[in-house]
Amino acid sequence: MERKNVWNTYSPKQLEEVDAFGKEYMYFLDHGKTERECTDLVVNMIEKEGYVELCRIVKEGRKLVKGDKVYAVCMNKSVVMFQIGEKPMTEGMNILGAHIDSPRLDVKQNPLYEDGGIAYLDTHYYGGVKKYQWVTLPLALHGVVVKKDGTCVEINVGEAEDDPVFFISDLLIHLASEQLEKKAAKVIEGEALDLIIGNMPMSPENEEEKEEKDAVKKSILKILKETYDIEEEDFMSAELEIVPAGRAREAGFDRSMILAYGHDDRVCAFSSLKAILEVGEVERTACCILVDKEEIGSVGATGMQSRFFENTVAEVLNLVGEYSELNLRRCLAASNMLSSDVSSAYDPTFASSFDKKNVAFMGQGMVFNKFTGARGKSGSNDANAEYIAHIRNLLEEEKVVYQTAELGKVDLGGGGTIAYILALYGMNVIDCGVAVISMHSPWEGISKADLYETKRGYVAFLKRACL
Numbered sequence: 001m002e003r004k005n006v007w008n009t010y011s012p013k014q015l016e017e018v019d020a021f022g023k024e025y026m027y028f029l030d031h032g033k034t035e036r037e038c039t040d041l042v043v044n045m046i047e048k049e050g051y052v053e054l055c056r057i058v059k060e061g062r063k064l065v066k067g068d069k070v071y072a073v074c075m076n077k078s079v080v081m082f083q084i085g086e087k088p089m090t091e092g093m094n095i096l097g098a099h100i101d102s103p104r105l106d107v108k109q110n111p112l113y114e115d116g117g118i119a120y121l122d123t124h125y126y127g128g129v130k131k132y133q134w135v136t137l138p139l140a141l142h143g144v145v146v147k148k149d150g151t152c153v154e155i156n157v158g159e160a161e162d163d164p165v166f167f168i169s170d171l172l173i174h175l176a177s178e179q180l181e182k183k184a185a186k187v188i189e190g191e192a193l194d195l196i197i198g199n200m201p202m203s204p205e206n207e208e209e210k211e212e213k214d215a216v217k218k219s220i221l222k223i224l225k226e227t228y229d230i231e232e233e234d235f236m237s238a239e240l241e242i243v244p245a246g247r248a249r250e251a252g253f254d255r256s257m258i259l260a261y262g263h264d265d266r267v268c269a270f271s272s273l274k275a276i277l278e279v280g281e282v283e284r285t286a287c288c289i290l291v292d293k294e295e296i297g298s299v300g301a302t303g304m305q306s307r308f309f310e311n312t313v314a315e316v317l318n319l320v321g322e323y324s325e326l327n328l329r330r331c332l333a334a335s336n337m338l339s340s341d342v343s344s345a346y347d348p349t350f351a352s353s354f355d356k357k358n359v360a361f362m363g364q365g366m367v368f369n370k371f372t373g374a375r376g377k378s379g380s381n382d383a384n385a386e387y388i389a390h391i392r393n394l395l396e397e398e399k400v401v402y403q404t405a406e407l408g409k410v411d412l413g414g415g416g417t418i419a420y421i422l423a424l425y426g427m428n429v430i431d432c433g434v435a436v437i438s439m440h441s442p443w444e445g446i447s448k449a450d451l452y453e454t455k456r457g458y459v460a461f462l463k464r465a466c467l
Contacts, residue, residue: 006365006401006449007256021274021455022258022448026248028270029260030159033243034142035077035292035302038100038266042079042273042290046071049277051081054315064319067281072312077101077292077302080312083276085285089317090327092334092427094465095287096272096458097304097418098341099294102262103127103440105134105193107143107240112232114217119198121166123242124190127295128415131188133441138165139195143240145230153228158245165245166195195242198223244442256363256448263444265294267451268340268433275458285316286462287335294341294418304418332425336465338432338458339381339419343367344407345435345445358406360435362447365401366454369431372407374414381419383430390465391430398460401453405435432457 010018032038051069064070064084071081078100082093104126111122125131140158147153158165170188171179179187201215202222212218224230248260269290276288293303300306310332317323317331346359360367370388373380395402407415423429434454437445 003361003364003403004401005363006453007363009401010449018448018452019255021452022250024274025267025270025451026250026258026260029248029258029262029266032100032266033140033159033262034104034241035100036144036239037142038269038290039073039076039079043071043073045273046081046277054312054319057319058315062319063321064316070316070319072308072315074306074308075302078290078308080287080289080309081276082316083279083282083286084316084320085282087283087285089285089320089322090330090334091284092331092336092466093285093287093313094282094462095289095335095337095422095427096275096340096462097289097291097337097422098269098272098339098433099265099292099298099304099418100269100290101127101292101295102243102264102266103129103295105139105195105242107141107195107235107238107242109236109238111235112217112220114214117199117201117216118196119216119220121195121197121240121242123193123195125193126241128440130184130441131190131193132184134193135168135170135188137167137442138245139167139242140245141166141195141240141242143238145228145234145238145240147230147234147237153230153234155228155240159247163245166197166242168193168195251445257445258448258451259443259445261442261444263434263436263446264342264439265340265433267436267446268342268454271434271451271455272340272458274455275462278455279459279462282462284466291418297416298418298421304421329425333427335425335427336387336461337419337422337427337429338461339417339422339429340433340454340458341417341419341431342433342436342439343369343405343431344439345437347437353408353412355406355409358404359408360403360405362435362437362445363449364403364435365450366403366432366457367435367450368402368404369406370404372414372416372419372431375411378414379416379420381417381423381429381431384428387428387430391461394460394464395457398456398464400457400460402432402457 054070054072068084105123108122145153202219244261251257251259298304343360371380371382
């Protein structure tokens with residue numbers, strides 16, 4: 001199959017649009033490094049575009065009609081939005097679904113300790129990471145601490161120009177002969193990923209305090225008390241995430257790429273969000289789902305496996321006057337979905353890991369993965385041929401540049417998305433999104449053109465998908 005380099009298809013005006021869209025996405029990345037921050041950003045964006053929280057509609061006792069825009073939030077970590085279409089919802093929706101969590105390090109519930117005159121936060125890594133990639137980087141701390149009285153304290157340290165940053169140490173090369181003999185998975189152990197947060201002991205007020213134990217830890221606790229009014233015990237009800245410090249950057253002399261933390265999967269979340277905001281009037285109800293916990297199996301109340309989405313669809317059906325248990329099943333089964341998630345980009349440095357005929361290339365448009373999973377397609381949603389043909393037709397009519405791919409060579413590994421969960425309802429689902437190089441590393445790379453083309457593809461899908 002002939003591949004197109006999408007850059008060669010753009011007019012000067014389109015090139016300006018590509019660049020502007022890339023910059024808008026970079027702002028989203030910089031201000032949405034956690035799922036809570038992403039949810040806040042999304043709600044602010046969609047309310048400016050006329051979206052109203054679903055619970056408000058319920059309280060007001062009014063019905064939804066064609067053109068209405070509503071949303072619901074789950075525990076400040078997941079959000080789903082709907083634009084009501086002309087056709088009955090029992091004929092199905094067009095759904096874009098992405099996740100807004102990314103691999104990171106989480107602070108444990110009893111984390112603060114001192115050793116060797118250094119204060120640390122104990123961590124537990126989240127999602128699939130190469131642990132050795134997280135040492136000696138400037139790191140930032142994002143999240144919330146909820147006190148016993150319910151007060152929620154927001155923490156964001158390491159992003160502003162004059163903020164301190166944190167880091168995880170590594171063994172100096174001069175003493176690393178034994179370490180360098182270890183396998184990559186063991187070079188840095190999970191329990192060694194502890195965050196260095198201080199070194200200055202509390203100033204002693206008398207002779208006895210000069211020899212006091214854990215003086216650095218006590219100094220940190222004093223800072224936390226003075227700055228945030230939190231105690232050590234408050235870590236028990238905290239959600240603190242450690243992420244790479246620093247903003248998204250344009251990459252390459254030609255500025256054609258974006259290097260940033262969290263492309264997986266905020267690149268598809270952002271393009272899905274922008275698509276539903278730009279689509280205009282729709283025949284079938286348009287839906288965009290942005291969920292948490294995909295990186296650890298889509299579990300929990302805010303993951304795709306929860307009933308949050310299904311319950312919200314039931315509420316919307318009730319407000320358009322179509323609800324029954326049977327109609328809920330009919331609506332979900334008749335829906336079409338794009339599981340908006342990233343794919344691996346071909347990396348010539350590691351060419352032996354890819355099947356070059358069946359891999360995504362940066363700069364060649366949005367990527368479709370008929371299946372994901374591992375080994376013999378285990379854990380995969382395998383999209384049917386009729387649905388793929390329908391998607392191909394509408395994309396080509398809208399002149400969207402796209403490619404098809406697999407994650408890598410057979411039996412080398414694999415990965416999953418939320419696609420199989422939505423497919424349980426009997427709806428048509430296929431994975432598609434943006435190709436990412438160095439996926440799941442602290443800093444990942446994408447092509448601006450692929451981002452732009454993917455958004456265009458999502459808009460075309462919301463407008464026209466009806467199989």
